[in-house]
Amino acid sequence: MRIALVSDAWTPQVNGVVRTLTTTLARLAARGHDVTTIVPSDFRTLPCPGYGEIRLALAPGRAVARRLGEAMPDAVHIATEGPLGWAARRWCLSQGLPFTTSFHTRFADYLAVRTHLPAELFWTTLDRFHRPAARVFVATPTLEKELAGRGYARLHRWGRGVDLSSFTPAGERHPEIAAMAGPVLLHVGRVAPEKNIEAFLALDVPGTKVVVGDGPARAGLEQRYPQARFLGALHGPPLAAAYRSADVLVFPSRTDTFGLVMAEALASGTPVAAYPVAGPVDVVTDAAIGALDEDLAAAVTRALACDRAACAAAGRLFDWERCTDQFLAGLSPVMAERLAA
Structure with missing residues (x-):
């Protein structure tokens, strides 16, 4: 399968979103899938205010459209709600192509903490971003229930894994x-x-x-x-x-x-x-x-x-192979929708 993975969060950032995406990319490649990544390092960037280590792509719309057009993906997964995510969403909608998104981060709550404004002011933008997605991937039952309460109808569970070869009780201590x-x-x-x-x-x-x-x-x-x-x-x-x-x-x-x-x-x-x-x-x-x-x-x-x-x-129950199975299962309805079009 040809998959386009679009994310504003990528290396050298160090966080759970980046670890999830890079590990999933490696597992997909190992299974023979052709994955095109569209990430900040492909573009001119500016530092995110307050987070210098996070780089935001500068006016990426045309370049994202070109990259997606050249990749001719069978499925487009948009992992984040940043400049690259919005550009990929816009291209998919303009082409009439279904796409999936992930709800990784509570940006509304983060911004509320930083600005001291009500979180609901920011939720409106997040809801608008995810509303057209064929599937919205969520990591936990609690988040799934919360988003369903906000009117999200097409939710898909995509769990998280751990590198069980590294994170074990046995081994050297710090x-x-x-x-x-x-x-x-x-x-x-x-x-x-x-x-x-x-x-x-x-x-x-x-x-x-x-x-x-x-x-x-x-x-x-x-x-x-x-x-x-x-x-x-x-x-x-x-x-x-x-x-x-x-x-x-x-x-x-x-x-x-x-x-x-x-x-x-x-x-x-x-x-x-x-x-x-x-x-x-x-x-x-x-x-x-x-x-x-x-x-x-x-x-x-x-x-x-x-x-x-x-x-x-x-x-040990947090297994990346099972999580990769879940990721691919979430793309299946998108493939079916494209074939039926």
Whole structure:
């Protein structure tokens, strides 16, 4: 199958969306599918305000149309609602071609956090973007229910996976984290306001708080919480070692649609503490592998008593092959619609 994958989120960005898309691309290629990517590195870009590491394509409309026309894809999947996503959507509609989209990120909630304006002001744009899609891919039952309540009618479940060859309980520990006074409470992810990391750092709980990741809020948080350890972004074996060296992964975000780091932590044998909100409620489904509580400190305390073997077993259920099957299944109705046209 010839597939066009359009995304405003791509390397060198480091986040769950990019990991999901790049892993899916590799799995599709391994199965013999021909995938054309349309990503920011193909265009002139400007830094996203407040996120210098995120590059936005500058006036990409004509170039996107040309690339899609040349690729002659059997299916077009638009992963993000940025300049490239809107350009691809516009081309598909102009050609009368069905396309699929993904709802990866709660941009409405993110913007509400940053602007202090009601999230509903931004939801209108997201709804408009996804409304013409033949299928809207969602990662969890909770998000599917929420979007259905907003009138989304053509939803398709596309789960998330973990690199189970890297994220395992067995393996080297992170030497710096292993030397810290326990319990070690770890946060992994972009260090940005919408991740609500301050709720983690302000907890009055024993142990050492560790933040792995980088982003625009890092300098301010380091200044306000000098007792916490900020290790910057980690990848590959060092990241896997960090997970397995921690006693609990603390996930304080209230705005994520999934939270891939929770699945990675579980696969590494590390329990999760989080709020009982969308994302965590779909990942931490058993009290044996983590704790969800509006009192995050109480969640941390309960998570410390969780069974690491049960965590690892739960983490192994996040299989990328199954997720790739789901991705392709979501494209099938699009193929059928094109053949019937």
